[in-house]
Amino acid sequence: MNIDLANYKVWFLTGSQHLYGPHALGEVQRHSQQIAQSLDASSRVPVRVVQKPVLTTPEEIRDVVLAANAAPDCIGLVAWMHTFSPAKMWIAALQRLQKPLLHLHTQFNEEIPWSSIDMDFMNLNQSAHGDREFGHIAARLRLRRKVVVGHWTDGDVQDAIGVWSRAAAARQDAQTARIARLGDNMREVAVTEGDKVAAQACFGYSVSGYGVGDLVEHIDAVSDADVDALCAQYDDQYEMSAPLQRGGPRRTSLADAARIELGLRRFLEQGRFVAFTDTFENLHGLKQLPGIAVQRLMAEGYGFGAEGDWKAAALVRAAKVMAAGLAGGTSFMEDYTYHFAPRDAQVLGAHMLEICPSIAAARPSCEIHPLGIGGKDDPVRLVFGAPPGPAVNATVVDLGDRFRMVLNEVDVIAPAEPLSRLPVARALWKPRPDLKTSAAAWIYAGGSHHPVFSQALRAEHFEDLADMWGIELAVIDADTRLRRFKQVLRWNDAGVFPRSEYL
Numbered sequence: 454m455n456i457d458l459a460n461y462k463v464w465f466l467t468g469s470q471h472l473y474g475p476h477a478l479g480e481v482q483r484h485s486q487q488i489a490q491s492l493d494a495s496s497r498v499p500v501r502v503v504q505k506p507v508l509t510t511p512e513e514i515r516d517v518v519l520a521a522n523a524a525p526d527c528i529g530l531v532a533w534m535h536t537f538s539p540a541k542m543w544i545a546a547l548q549r550l551q552k553p554l555l556h557l558h559t560q561f562n563e564e565i566p567w568s569s570i571d572m573d574f575m576n577l578n579q580s581a582h583g584d585r586e587f588g589h590i591a592a593r594l595r596l597r598r599k600v601v602v603g604h605w606t607d608g609d610v611q612d613a614i615g616v617w618s619r620a621a622a623a624r625q626d627a628q629t630a631r632i633a634r635l636g637d638n639m640r641e642v643a644v645t646e647g648d649k650v651a652a653q654a655c656f657g658y659s660v661s662g663y664g665v666g667d668l669v670e671h672i673d674a675v676s677d678a679d680v681d682a683l684c685a686q687y688d689d690q691y692e693m694s695a696p697l698q699r700g701g702p703r704r705t706s707l708a709d710a711a712r713i714e715l716g717l718r719r720f721l722e723q724g725r726f727v728a729f730t731d732t733f734e735n736l737h738g739l740k741q742l743p744g745i746a747v748q749r750l751m752a753e754g755y756g757f758g759a760e761g762d763w764k765a766a767a768l769v770r771a772a773k774v775m776a777a778g779l780a781g782g783t784s785f786m787e788d789y790t791y792h793f794a795p796r797d798a799q800v801l802g803a804h805m806l807e808i809c810p811s812i813a814a815a816r817p818s819c820e821i822h823p824l825g826i827g828g829k830d831d832p833v834r835l836v837f838g839a840p841p842g843p844a845v846n847a848t849v850v851d852l853g854d855r856f857r858m859v860l861n862e863v864d865v866i867a868p869a870e871p872l873s874r875l876p877v878a879r880a881l882w883k884p885r886p887d888l889k890t891s892a893a894a895w896i897y898a899g900g901s902h903h904p905v906f907s908q909a910l911r912a913e914h915f916e917d918l919a920d921m922w923g924i925e926l927a928v929i930d931a932d933t934r935l936r937r938f939k940q941v942l943r944w945n946d947a948g949v950f951p952r953s954e955y956l
Contacts, residue, residue: 454727454750454753454754454755455754456754456773456774456777457777458499458500458618458619458622458774458777458778459499459500459501460526461500461501461526461528461618461621461622461625462500462501462502462503462524462526462527462528463500463501463502463503463527463528463529463530463531463555463618463621464503464504464505464517464521464527464529464530464531465485465488465489465492465502465503465504465505465531465533466505466508466514466517466530466531466532466533467481467482467484467485467504467505467507467508467532467533467534467535468507468508468509468514468532468533468534468535468536468538468542468543468583468587469481469507469508469509469534469535469536469537469538470509470536470537470538470539470542471509471510472537473536473576473577477536477576477577478507478509480577481507481535481536481577482506482507484535484561485504485507485533485535486504487561488504488533488559488561488605489502489503489504490502490504491605491606492531492605492611492614495611495615497608497611497612497614497615498611498614498615498618499615499618499619499622499777499778500528500618500621500622502531503527505517507535508538508542509538510542511541511542511543511544511545511546514542514543514545514546515545515546515549517546518530518546518547518549518550519546519549521550521552522549522550522551522552527552528552528553528618528621528622528624528625529552529553529554529555529617529618529621530550530552530553530554530555531555531557531614532554532555532556532557532587533556533557533558533559533580533584534579534580534583534584534586534587535560535561535577535578535579535580535583536576536577536578536579536580536583537579537582537583537586538583538586538587539586540586540587540589540590541590543587543590544590544594547590547591547594547596548594550596552621553597553598553599553617553620553621553624553921554591554596554597554598554599555598555599555600555601555614555617556584556587556588556591556598556599556600556601557601557605557610557614558580558584558588558600558601558602558603559580559601559602559603559604559605559610560578560580560581560604561578561580561605562578563604563606588600597920597921597923598920599613599617599917599920601613601614601617613913616911616913616914616917617917619774619775619776619777619914619917620775620914620915620917620918620921621917621921622774622775622777623771623772623774623775623918624657624771624918624921624922626727626770626771626774627656627657627658627767627770627771628657628658629657629658630657630658630659630727630728630767630770631658631659631661631724631725631726631727632658632659632660632661632726632727632728632729632730632756632763632766632767632770633661633662633663633720633721633724633726633728633729633730634660634661634662634663634729634730634761634763635663635664635665635667635668635729635730635731635732635735636662636664636665636730636731636732636734636735636761637662637732637735637761638732638760638761638762639732639733639734639760639761640734642760644762644850644899644901644902644903645758645760645761645762645763645764645765645901645903646851647763647764647850647851648851649763651851651856652764652767652851652856655856655922655923655924656767656922658728658767660763660767665731665735665736665737665738665739666737666738667720668716668717668720668738668739669716669737669738669739671716671717671719671720671723672712672713672715672716672717672738672739673716674716674719675712675715675716675719679715680708680711680712680715681708683711683714683715684704684707684708684711687707687711687745687819691816691817691818691819691835692816692817692818692819693818693819694818694819694820694821696821697819697820697821697833703821703831706741706821706830706831706833707819707821707833709740709741709830709833710741710743710744710745710746710832710833713739713740713741713743713746714743714745714746714749714750717729717743717746717747717750718746718750721750721755726755727754727755727756727770728755728756728757728758728763728766728767728769728770729755729756729757729758729766730757730758730759730760730761730762730763730765730766731743731747731759731761732759732760732761733760733805733824733826733827734760734827736827736828736829739829740829740830741829741830741831741832741833742805742806742824742827742829742832743806743807743832744805744806744807744832744833744834744835745806745819745832745833745834745835747806747807748806748807748808748809748810748834748835748878749810749835751769751773751784751785751807751809751811752809752810752811754770754773754774754777755770755773756768756769756770756771756773757769757785757807757809758785758903759785759787759804759805759807759903760903762901762903764848764849764850764851764901765785765848765901765903765904765905766785767849768847768848768849768905769783769784769785769905771918772847772905772907772910772914775910775914775918776907776909776910776914779909779910780909781811781812781842781844781907781908781909781910782809782810782811782812782813782839782907782908782909783809783811783812783905783906783907783908783909783910784808784809784811784812784905784906784907785804785807785808785809785903785905785906786802786803786804786808786846786880786903786904786905786906787802787803787804787902787903787904788800788802788846788902788904789801789802789803789804789879791888792881793888797883798883798887798888798889799866799881799882799883799888800863800881800882800883800884800888801879801880801881802846802879802880802881802882802906803875803877803878803879803880804877804878805824805826805877806824806832806834806877808835808877808878808879808880810835810837810878812837812839812840812878812880812906812908813835813837813838813839813878814837814838814839814840815837815838816837817835817836817837817878818835818836818837819833819834819835819836820833820834820835820836820876821833821834822834822876834876834877834878835878836875836876836877836878837878838867838868838872838878838879838880838881839865839879839880839881839908840865840908841864841865841866841867842864842865842908843862843863843864843865843908843911844862844863844864844865844880844882844906844907844908845860845861845862845863845906845907845910845911845912845915846860846861846863846884846904846905846906847859847860847861847904847905847907847915848860848900848901848903848904848905849901849924850899850900850901852899855924855925856922856924856925857898857899857924857925857926857927857945858915858918858919858924858925858926858927859895859898859899859900859901859926859927859929860912860915860916860926860927860928860929861884861885861891861894861895861900861904861928861929861930862884862885862911862912862928862929862930862931863882863883863884863885863891864882864883864885865880865881865882865908866881866882866883867881868881880906884929885929885930885931885933886930886931886932886933890929890933890934890935891929891933893935894927894929894933894935894938895929897935897938897939897942898927898929898938898942900927912928912930916928925945927941927942927945
């Protein structure tokens with residue numbers, strides 16, 4: 454699976470009016486084209502930026518917005534008012550807008566030309582109040598949008614546009630995403646359940662259930678030659694533990710794992726799925742729970758959720774799209790156990806098998822160990838640790854009347870001692886502001902124990918995506934204070950985010 458954000462486009466819209474005459478409008482067009490070309494060439498903006506002709510009438514504005522709505526490769530609009538563009542001209546178009554909007558509050562010139570500035574310059578370069586007029590109508594129409602302020606050549610401005618465009622790409626991907634549930638949810642678990650119809654109305658993706666037998670048919674059809682070839686790839690890519698090496702006593706288990714990966718891959722490709730779930734409680738026809746198969750598929754960009762957690766699978770996929778081409782990894786994760794040492798509290802994140810090797814600090818080790826649950830053969834998995842550095846954990850939960858995203862900024866650290874007997878991939882972190890506050894806030898917010906963990910993304914990516922989806926976002930960071938956090942949750946429960954508010 455190849456996630457190429459260069460296949461997506463954002464349209465660059467520039468507002469003006471006929472008041473200033475053809476010469477001024479010609480300058481506006483040239484300036485607009487230069488800014489769009491600069492953003493398009495920027496390494497900070499991963500998508501294509503396409504400049505559209507300067508907009509001067511309500512009809513032009515309406516037509517370009519309707520065209521953007523219909524264009525499958527257009528994931529959003531960047532709007533900038535070079536001059537004063539009376540905002541009543543934008544009402545009809547903005548009321549029909551179905552794509553994310555970024556309002557770029559910039560101007561063509563970086564500095565005031567002190568010695569030469571005259572009224573001709575002032576009439577042409579009116580972004581300072583032209584954009585405020587546009588901002589007013591966007592606020593009055595209650596439009597969800599991102600506002601970025603600064604000169605278009607500034608790195609932080611281009612970074613902000615890049616973050617927003619990554620979120621817009623994830624939103625666009627979700628519009629047609631197909632998620633496969635292999636088996637059902639883990640029995641009696643609450644947070645992995647949810648309203649799949651409401652999710653499709655809000656996020657776009659569809660979730661469909663399949664029996665494990667549908668997967669087993671593909672697994673049984675895999676040839677021995679293909680299995681041998683994939684095992685050879687495992688040998689080349691990972692540190693192979695002795696029992697799994699050629700001639701080792703558990704080599705057949707490696708072959709079984711490879712067969713599962715090949716069959717699962719074909720099942721996903723045939724169904725055009727971008728994310729999937731499974732559960733250890735439903736393994737009929739499988740020799741072992743998919744471990745290395747899930748890990749490798751996640752590394753290629755598939756979303757995954759354990760125990761049937763389709764919301765986690767969808768958010769992992771969205772995070773994979775947003776993180777495409779960035780340094781650092783992104784994975785399904787679980788808050789597993791705590792280190793409650795005074796003044797040094799930590800969280801050990803892991804899962805039974807399915808942690809993505811994109812977060813590995815070093816070459817993973819391919820190992821086989823007993824699982825203890827599921828009643829099947831010992832599963833093959835990749836074992837590794839995550840490198841130190843900042844990261845985020847994010848989850849989406851169904852509260853019954855709406856969806857909520859919960860996010861915690863964390864700092865990954867190295868373990869104080871080797872975890873030589875822990876047979877799973879893991880990450881150790883200190884949550885911000887501290888474990889007691891962050892865990893209490895997460896629990897007050899109803900956050901899942903299945904977050905997306907990412908060292909490639911930051912809170913801003915998820916904030917932009919939550920805004921585009923029109924869902925509530927509860928952020929836990931270094932500034933979080935529980936009294937204030939609980940009050941915000943109460944305000945939101947009072948109706949700030951009704952389920953009907955979708956972009």
